[in-house]
Amino acid sequence: MELYTYYRSTSSYRVRIALALKGLDYHAQPVNLIAPGGGEHRQPAYLALNPQGRVPALRTDAGHLLTQSPAIIEFLEERYPQVPLLSRDLATRAQERAVAALIGCDIHPLHNVSVLNLLRQWGHDESQVQAWIGHWITQGLAAVEQLIGENGYCFGHEPGLADVYLIPQLYAAERFKVALDAYPRIRRVAALAQQHPAFVQAHPANQPDTPA
Template identity: 60%
Template sequence: MILYSYYRSTSSYRVRIALELKGLEYTVRPVNLVKDGGEHRSSTYLELNPQGRVPTLIDGDVKIIQSPAIIEYLEAVYPANPLLTGSQADRALARSVASIIGCDIHPLHNVSALNKLRAAGHDEAFVEQWIQGWIADGFNAIESLIKDKAWALTDEPGLADVYLLPQVYAAQRFGLDLACFPRIARVAELAKSHAAFQRAHPASQIDSPA
């Protein structure tokens, strides 16, 4: 498998975590979203992904864009080490946490949305407040849904954690204090010592400047 990824893209990050947790071999092909106006805007990449975003997964003859679709594909085609476990209610709860992040938080601090704010004349202080506000709103809901111990919802990391850890990374990057979210902070601390999360972390990527 080939994953077209950008090191600090949270949607790319969540796919890397899923691949690592499922024990699947893959090769990262970096797509720099900043250099020379962004490699994702090149005609070569647009032929691969007409939306011009990351991630894109290539698995043999199969090409998939959008991280939720990629993760769903991996879960269906490679059922070992499942990310969704337990009852249908348990799985629905995990999808709910993932959807809060993937549908309600992440799109509102994606670079395209932030650039619209800047183009409308908002300064960086406003943009930072915007980002922190939307992440905090989502985290308040998630904090009430996850457990007091172990991973977000289960004894082993699963779909909720796949989405949560990249969002924590973004929250910290944009200066949101996690002190108000002790359960989320607990999961983030647990992930620091887990090999799959370590390998998927932005700092561990071949295109990371760190």
């Protein structure tokens, strides 16, 4: 498999974690989002792969080109079920999906670079942009804190779908200087992930395109 990725892309980070948790090999194809000329994701070669011009994209071993991290992760879960990301319990699976959707739909899109650039184009200064970021991340994580369990990872002693989404969001919170002091459950999950080989492997600091 080939993963078109960018080292600090939150969505790419999710897919890298899912691949690592499942023990799947892939070849990373870095796509530089800040390269001269507006980024490699806006060049014809990449747009021919993904017309939306975003990462990640995954070319499967069968040659299919998949886009959008939720769809890619669902594909991996169905194609390679031997290391499951979802609980066997139906209600718990729904809770795991809810946390993933809260992060993937309600937090992350609001601090995506395209949104932030538009705010700047509309005349908002950097203090206002940072306040925007802090508001949405803080509001979202406050809800996540109440939804996840009191022990282990988000929903048990093994990492799963909710953790795949949460850990990259915490990396973004750190980048944007959003404090996590008010979220002891989230900080517990973060501490566990720091010791887990799959999360270490997928971390932005350990990617082939990470700046030296």
